[in-house]
Amino acid sequence: MDLTMSHLLYGLFTLMIILTMIFRKGVVFPSLLGTFVIAWVYKGSLVDGFTSIFQANLVAATELFNIFLIITFMMALLHSLRDIGADEKMIQPIQRMMINGHVSFFILIGVTYIISLFFWPTPAVPLICALLVPAAVRSGLPIMGAAVAVAIAGQGMALSSDYIVQVAPSLSAKSAGVSTMLVADKALVLSLASGAVAFFIAYMLYRKTIREKNDPLIEKELKALTFDREPDKKSHTKHLSTWGRVFAVVVPITLLAVVIYMVYTKLLSGRMGGLEGGDGAALIGGVAVILLLLSTAAFGRQHALDYISNHITNGFVFAFKAMGPVIPIAGFFFLGSSDFSGSILGIEEGAPAFLFDLVQSTQEFLPQSAILSAFSILIIGIITGLDGSGFSGLPLTGALAAALENSAIDASTLAAIGQMGSIWTGGGTLVAWSSLIAIAGFCGISVMELVRKNFLPVILGLLASTILAVVIF
Numbered sequence: 109m110d111l112t113m114s115h116l117l118y119g120l121f122t123l124m125i126i127l128t129m130i131f132r133k134g135v136v137f138p139s140l141l142g143t144f145v146i147a148w149v150y151k152g153s154l155v156d157g158f159t160s161i162f163q164a165n166l167v168a169a170t171e172l173f174n175i176f177l178i179i180t181f182m183m184a185l186l187h188s189l190r191d192i193g194a195d196e197k198m199i200q201p202i203q204r205m206m207i208n209g210h211v212s213f214f215i216l217i218g219v220t221y222i223i224s225l226f227f228w229p230t231p232a233v234p235l236i237c238a239l240l241v242p243a244a245v246r247s248g249l250p251i252m253g254a255a256v257a258v259a260i261a262g263q264g265m266a267l268s269s270d271y272i273v274q275v276a277p278s279l280s281a282k283s284a285g286v287s288t289m290l291v292a293d294k295a296l297v298l299s300l301a302s303g304a305v306a307f308f309i310a311y312m313l314y315r316k317t318i319r320e321k322n323d324p325l326i327e328k329e330l331k332a333l334t335f336d337r338e339p340d341k342k343s344h345t346k347h348l349s350t351w352g353r354v355f356a357v358v359v360p361i362t363l364l365a366v367v368i369y370m371v372y373t374k375l376l377s378g379r380m381g382g383l384e385g386g387d388g389a390a391l392i393g394g395v396a397v398i399l400l401l402l403s404t405a406a407f408g409r410q411h412a413l414d415y416i417s418n419h420i421t422n423g424f425v426f427a428f429k430a431m432g433p434v435i436p437i438a439g440f441f442f443l444g445s446s447d448f449s450g451s452i453l454g455i456e457e458g459a460p461a462f463l464f465d466l467v468q469s470t471q472e473f474l475p476q477s478a479i480l481s482a483f484s485i486l487i488i489g490i491i492t493g494l495d496g497s498g499f500s501g502l503p504l505t506g507a508l509a510a511a512l513e514n515s516a517i518d519a520s521t522l523a524a525i526g527q528m529g530s531i532w533t534g535g536g537t538l539v540a541w542s543s544l545i546a547i548a549g550f551c552g553i554s555v556m557e558l559v560r561k562n563f564l565p566v567i568l569g570l571l572a573s574t575i576l577a578v579v580i581f
Contacts, residue, residue: 111469114150118444118462121146125440125504129492135500136433139440146443147453150460156453164439164452171282171448172438174390175275176431179228180423181396182273186227187419188403189355195235197356199223202240209248209318213257216244217307220261225272226363226392229262229536230430230543236262237550242330248319251329255551256310256561259544263536264566265303267498268528269296272367272392276502276531279434280523283506285447287520294524294581298573302528306569313565351406359399366395434499441503445510467511478516478578485509485522486574489529496542498535505530521581525574532570537562 121142125135143164148157189195202219206212219240223232236258244254269292270276277292284291319325370391404416442448444463450456485505492501505526513519536543540555544562548555 111465112150114146114460115462115466117146117149118142119466121440122444122463122504125437126488126491129494129501134433136436139437143436143440143443143452146462151453159454160443160452161439163454164443165435167448167451168435168438168442171442172279172431172435175278176424176427178273178390178393178396179275179427179430180420181393181400182227182423183231183426184416184419184423185359185396185400185403186231187422188400188407188415189359191407191415192355192403193349193352194355194359194403196239197352198360199235199239203243206240206243206247208321209244209250209253210315212244212247212249213253213311213318216240216249216254216257217261220258221266221303224262224266225269228273229267230546231426232262233258233543233546233550237547241551245329246321246326248321248323248326250314250317250319251551251553252558252561253310253314253317255547255553255558256314256565257307259537259547259558259562260303260306260310260566263543263547264306264532264569265299267535268302268531269299270531271296271299275431276499276527277524279438279499279502280506280509280527281520283438283441283445283503284510284519284523285445286510286518286523290520291523291527294521294577295527297580298524298528298577301576302532302566302569302573304569305572306565309565309568310561314561351403355399355403355406359403362395362399363392366392431499433497434503437500438503441507444507463507464511467508476514476516478514481512481514481517481522482525482574482578485512485526486529486570489526490533490538490570492526493530493533493535494539496534496539498531498533498542501530501534502527517578517581521577525577528570528573532566537566 121138124138124142128135128138140161144157144161147160147164148154151157151160186195189198199219202215206215216236220229220232220236223236241251241254241258245251268276271292274288274292277295278288280295281288281291400416400419404419405412408415439452441463443452444461446459446461446464449461450459453459485508488508489501489505492504506523509522509526510519512522533539534542536547538559540559544558545555548558
């Protein structure tokens, strides 16, 4: 295989991006610069370099815009539920189930996981820390144990699969050139395996620190909780309180019904055709929009038009803050795939595959080992997660998954493994400069201490899930 100067430049900029991630710096700058230089050299025209850098971002934005929409609508729904106090009422009954610290640990895991699957952990954390963590601490669970449970369940297990909203598997699958649902299914299995091992290790390590309910240290820990949610005075009115109770029941039941329907159609997809990939996310998004309309109208009938506009605007702001930097990064790695490079470079036939060609040129020197490929992509995923995002590395791990695919292991499995490494690390369990800061801040503990408590359980969980992936996939 003949490698051109453009191939070598692509490899150089890829290494630069990885090194930039290791040093915890933003990778948007080298991604944009790399796209421009490679297109300029490949086409031999400065003008084509300018147009290609724009086209790369346009192609990435087009491919990923469905992700922005689903985030927008889910965030808008969450904000509208807060208006009527339904978010608090949804989890208040759970407080009564926290009879001791051991039970509270696993209740925190379950509730955090479910809420984070639908609304992502970042907006879910304030709600959980405000209402459930104090109840867990009163039952005897130490604050650090509660923080570990919330971090591993939300930022780790739920976000790494992202099975409902499907932002992560969409990014991985687009770059790997495989089905989103295939990556999502495998990522779900691996995330549950990682989480099960991590929680077992964490519980065994910290179970002796769980106290009796009458322990005097409990009051001391409660005073350390820094998060104080101001009650929404508007929700105290009889009208809003009634609607809050209604939507506290309607929303969970509706979303659960959607999930059951998705599973049902998936099981019968051989005969009926299931909701695959974007169709499933579109169903969730559409249902969220209808719930958003109803809850906004319940909050303020005369001002519903203004309220819903504000909620959607805030949802878009959140989506672009969370995912905006991913577009230029994805554009660079899309340039490395022949599926997208033609559109970026303006080539109708014979589009180059820079990254695939580079990896293929080294295949004859590497053993065709599933274990080697799996742990290589896991390590790369962990490295990309060091930037504290978790999502910015997915275009890279997805593209490398397609390039490292061999007879021993397929691209979708490698993409799911890379997704585990990137999100468990950068999504908020192993780096202190990620959204883990929010959990530590709300719980009044040291973020570095929380990282240390998470480290062993999470690493062992990732190792176990990677081995599982090689064995079963």
